[in-house]
Amino acid sequence: FRTVSIIQEEYEYFRNLARDFLDRHLVCGPVLPMERLRPVPLALRRHIIRELIRSIKGNLLNIDFGHIEQLTNPEPKQKGVSVPGINFSLKKGFLFDMNVSIPGYNYSINRAEDKDLPEICSGISLEETGEFTRSENRFEIIVPAEKIIFPLTIRNSEKNDRYIKINSDVNQKVFEMIRCSGFPSELRNLLPVVENGNGEIIWVCGSNISDRYKVEDNHTAFFRIRIDSPLNQPS
DSSP: OHHHHHHHHHHHHHHHHHHHHHHHHOBTTTEEEGGGGTTSOHHHHHHHHHHHHHHHHSSOTTOOHHHHHTTOOSSOSSSEEEETTEEEEEETTEEEETTOOOOOOEEEEOTTOEEEEGGGTEEEEEEEESSOOOOSSTTEEEEEGGGOOSSEEEEOOOTTOEEEBTTOOOEEEHHHHHHHTTOOGGGGGGSOEEEOTTSOEEEETTSOOBGGGOOOTTOOOEEEEEEEOGGGSOO
């Protein structure tokens, strides 16, 4: 009885750790960046995968140790794994249910306004500044203020979207940019498109800014546009 009590207490401890991990690192519910698992000890990884399955399926019926083990490798060789009730996809560093559907969205945003993007568990913020600093990562850009026409449109990418990236002369499809940035096509809506008030695309998150909106020496006022996404959280 004492042994059973100890095992139960330790199981609950690991289960709570796993739930906390998923609360912090899951993207829009069913999407897990596999790099987040890399520093996690294997024992806890197993509990994380168990709780992920439970959260998607609603239970652990017919799930055994072998099913869990197939999904614990942060660098899987296979592109998909099926467990009872769920078909998982393992693409480009992401683990997600093959039936995942990231909804479309379309929002307007005005000067110095923040906007929630609930469909992708993200938000966007605009900050006006007189100082140019380079973007810290692929989730923010610096744009000359004189080129911005409000309101901006923040939306999911569409099939015919294309623009010329900075220091390029190729009018490239946004879908191709997203693919090259390392995102599965099923998850492309997680990377918003920022469209100027004149209908021109300024940027798709995760890729380079449009060449038409690059900063030049004569610019003195800027907007910092930042996507606050769970994809940008540290591991």
